[in-house]
Amino acid sequence: MKRVLVAFLVLVSLLVPALSFGEEELKLRKDPILAGALSWYVPGLGQFYAGAIFKGATFMVVEYALLYSTIISIAEVELGLSGGISLGLKISSKRGGATTSERTTAIVLGTTLIIIHFVNIIDAVNTTRKYNEEQTHKLQPEIQFDYERQSYSLGLSGHF
DSSP states (O other): HHHHHHHHHHHHHHHHHHHHHHHHHHHHHHOOOHHHHHHHHHTTTTHHHHHHHHHHHHHHHHHHHHHHHHHHHHHEEEEETTTTTEEEEEEEEEEOOHHHHHHHHHHHHHHHHHHHHHHHHHHHHHHEEEHHHHTTTTEEEEEEEETTTTTTEEEEOOOO
16 A cells, blocks of 8 residues: 555655646736737737837837827827926817818828737737747646656656
């Protein structure tokens, strides 16, 4: 009975590091749906989450520039500072209404913004999937049994 207990304890001590490594690997994986949701609410945030900082910053700048340009083409924007502390933003329609040219510009910019926003969400999901593929190819636990010595060995294998 003691031999079975000792063999069980040895086996468990060999498997616990492999199991804990698997948990760490799962922590390194990122959720593509969460990345898409983050990019839905804040442009580029899904790319930041996946580690693509430059790509996320590019999407953020482009989308906010398009949003601002769309608003400016059909509305008047006033930024007011008062009392040294409070900051006010007033957006109102242009006096006399927007011209046909300004409306057309707003429609084109707004449509472009919507298209780029959906591209941003799709890219966040794909970037996160690519990140996860790279993580799974790094290191994986490996347990081998040596028949000659009647022993187990634990190691890590991966692609470098």
